[in-house]
Amino acid sequence: MTPRQRRWIFLIAMAGLAAFYLWGLTGLPGFGNYPGPYGDVINSIAVAETNATGVVSAVNFEYRGFDTVGEEFILFVAATGVATVLRQMRDEREHEEEEAGADDEAATRDAPPTSGAIRMVALIMTGPAVVMGWWLASHAQTTPSGGFQGGVVLATGFILIYLAGKFLAFDRFSPADVTDAVEAVGAGGFAAVGVAAVAMGLPYLTNYLPLGITPGAVSSSGTIALISFFVGVEVGAAFILIVSELLDQTLLIRQGSQ
Amino acid sequence: MAIFPFVVVAWILAVGLYGIVTSRHLVHLIVCLIVVQSSTYVLLLGVGYKTGAVAPYFFDVPNHTPAVDPVVQALALTDVVVEAAVTALLLAIAIQAHKRFGTLDPQELVQLKG
Amino acid sequence: MSAPHVLAIVAPPYTVSAGMMDVLQVTVLVLVAAGATMVALTRVPARQVIALSVYGVLLAILFLVFQAPDVTLSELTIGAVALPILLLLTLAKVRERGDSGKSGERGK
Secondary structure: OOHHHHHHHHHHHHHHHHHHHHHHHOOOOOOEOOOOHHHHHHHHHHHHHHOOOEHHHHHHHHHOHHHHHHHHHHHHHHHHHHHHHHHHHHHHHHHHHHHHOOOOOHHHOOOOOOOHHHHHHHHHHHHHHHHHHHHHHHOOOOOOOOHHHHHHHHHHHHHHHHHHOOHHHHHHHOOHHHHHHHHHHHHHHHHHHHHHHHHOOOOOOOOOOOOOOOOOOOOOOOHHHHHHHHHHHHHHHHHHHHHHHHHHHHHHHHHHOO | OOOHHHHHHHHHHHHHHHHHHOOOOHHHHHHHHHHHHHHHHHHHHHHOOEOOOEOOEOOOOOOOOOEOOHHHHHHHHHHHHHHHHHHHHHHHHHHHHHHHHOOOOHHHHOOOOO | OOHHHHHHHHOOOOOOOOOOOOHHHHHHHHHHHHHHHHHHHOOOHHHHHHHHHHHHHHHHHHHHHOOOHHHHHHHHHHHHHHHHHHHHHHHHHHHHOOOOOOOOOOOO
């Protein structure tokens, strides 16, 4: 099938799909006219029930906490998949390098030196990025934040170390086995919080910690803050792992194609 | 005017699918897949929106102010982060395919039989 | 908690006409549609990564205008930072291996 034929078949099929979609849109209540009661119910009872003013995080970690466990484990499995695929390739490549007798020092690569401006900005931003990631992960019940965003900002802080210096510095700050262990602690911690509820005789992932007095304080809303912390740790470790695996790959190849 | 955001969703989906179908590079295909996924975020948030409402955070507004739907926001939020990790997995598989077959052209990869 | 008691709280005290959108939302929606077209039709992957970064920022603005600050934060960190990093690292890896002149040079 030639590309031109493929393009025409796609356009015809897309026209049919678009016709059905637009026909289905006429049955919608229209943008801005939200009819469903579920959102309104959650908005009116969430603050009173969980003492969390961030209703989205309360939904994520308490009302629909079981779905979030599933999503977090999708992330865990994806990071493990990346590590498995790329580490196998790295081991094969290292085996080839040893047979060819190449040098394995990453410091002898001939990449252009990092410019001074990038280095300074990355150094300045590393500390605030880590602090901000931590703040985001621990304030899920108060303001728009949460474990997922906080984890990614935390990983960005570590990646800035690579931008500011060489790959060796990044590798020393986040060795692969420590990152693996931290990610496992994060994922397992979330599941363990739920299992601890079962051990007390309550349903899985019930909020059993004291809810605090002031709605929206950092130490309020029980297990929501704890789960958000674990999720932040896990997401941060997962992204650091993925980026460090990809960096390993690029360095070995640049070393190999001299 | 009431269905304009959903028409935009359909447009983004169609453009992303067109990019996937006529792609000549696996990384270009993966980025078009990211575009297709982003159309679902816009759809989710468009469904939950309520005109004249605020964000569902009651830290500095009084309780029971009309707010938009928090459930679709929770879905979209975890969705964004998890799809990034799945994209990383797809990229790793693309690297493996490049190592195995030497090319990243999906229309040539079809013809190679192992 | 009984259902009728909850629904009594929920009755909205405002009336709204469906389909009213302000100019900001319409503008950002049009920009997002244009951005998606730009990303999908840029054939060279290295340029497409920059386009994806811009598209991520536009999406983040759209989510903010739709009153969803949490999703804005996620999309900003992922779409403008993490995804371009992953894509650029993959492109660097793929380009170095044996001068792959076939893949990606056609779409110029």
